[in-house]
Amino acid sequence: xxxxxxxxxxxxxxxxxxxxxxxxxxxxxxxxxxxxxxxxxxxxxxxxxxxxxxxxxxxxxxxxxxxxxxxxxxxxxxxxxxxxxxxxxx
Amino acid sequence: xxxxxxxxxxxxxxxxxxxxxxxxxxxxxxxxxxxxxxxxxxxxxxxxxxxxxxxxxxxxxxxxxxxxxxxxxxxxxxxxxxxxxxxxxxxxxxxxxxxxxxxxxxxxxxxxxxxxxxxxxxxxxxxxxxxxxxxxxxxxxxxxxxxxxxxxxxxxxxxxxxxxxxxxxxxxxxx
Numbered sequence: 001x002x003x004x005x006x007x008x009x010x011x012x013x014x015x016x017x018x019x020x021x022x023x024x025x026x027x028x029x030x031x032x033x034x035x036x037x038x039x040x041x042x043x044x045x046x047x048x049x050x051x052x053x054x055x056x057x058x059x060x061x062x063x064x065x066x067x068x069x070x071x072x073x074x075x076x077x078x079x080x081x082x083x084x085x086x087x088x089x090x
Numbered sequence: 091x092x093x094x095x096x097x098x099x100x101x102x103x104x105x106x107x108x109x110x111x112x113x114x115x116x117x118x119x120x121x122x123x124x125x126x127x128x129x130x131x132x133x134x135x136x137x138x139x140x141x142x143x144x145x146x147x148x149x150x151x152x153x154x155x156x157x158x159x160x161x162x163x164x165x166x167x168x169x170x171x172x173x174x175x176x177x178x179x180x181x182x183x184x185x186x187x188x189x190x191x192x193x194x195x196x197x198x199x200x201x202x203x204x205x206x207x208x209x210x211x212x213x214x215x216x217x218x219x220x221x222x223x224x225x226x227x228x229x230x231x232x233x234x235x236x237x238x239x240x241x242x243x244x245x246x247x248x249x250x251x252x253x254x255x256x257x258x259x260x261x262x263x264x265x
Binding site for chain 1: 130189224
């Protein structure tokens with residue numbers, strides 16, 4: 001390696017150390033805070049999914065029961081009979 | 091040690107090493123952020139078998155190389171886009187000049203030139219050269235950081251110097 005190339009490499013050794021910006025840590029904290037929701041998204045998604053499933057199930061049960069009782073009442077009305085099992089009104 | 095203490099102890103190490111790879115403050119800050127975010131989330135994976143600074147060096151080197159790779163990919167994509175859309179400003183927007191704050195003004199041009207050729211070296215040769223010449227690390231220390239043998243680092247450094255000399259020599263005539 002000749003002196004010219006050595007001179008080039010010496011330039012690298014002459015680089016001064018630079019101070020990092022004092023505001024950089026605030027940005028790092030912000031980036032960490034932004035990264036958190038994605039870290040727990042799978043868990044929260046599962047919880048939301050489970051809640052939705054329970055709500056749908058409850059809704060289905062309520063609708064089914066309502067429909068069933070409605071159907072009984074309609075049938076009773078058609079045949080002019082009582083929809084309840086009580087004969088005597090107290 | 092919490093993250094803030096870690097940051098205060100090692101911020102200049104990470105920032106200056108990143109600066110050696112990307113040569114501008116904006117990108118070096120972005121890499122520094124990524125390094126500390128990554129440290130925050132992977133602190134539990136650190137094994138006390140190696141020194142903490144060694145681990146820090148490894149993360150910074152990987153993040154810097156990833157950053158450069160992503161930038162090149164973006165540039166390629168922008169180039170392809172510019173072929174189809176004349177109005178594309180992505181290519182112009184992505185370009186960042188050499189702006190290393192650690193360079194003395196009178197050396198700026200020559201240092202920019204040498205960094206231009208260092209950037210053309212393969213990543214492992216570039217890393218060894220940066221660690222040896224800029225970070226002033228011995229071959230033994232580089233071997234520990236890169237988890238390679240002394241001989242392998244010695245040969246990589248020799249190849250890096252030779253390749254750099256060839257590139258510099260071939261460019262001399264064009265100045």
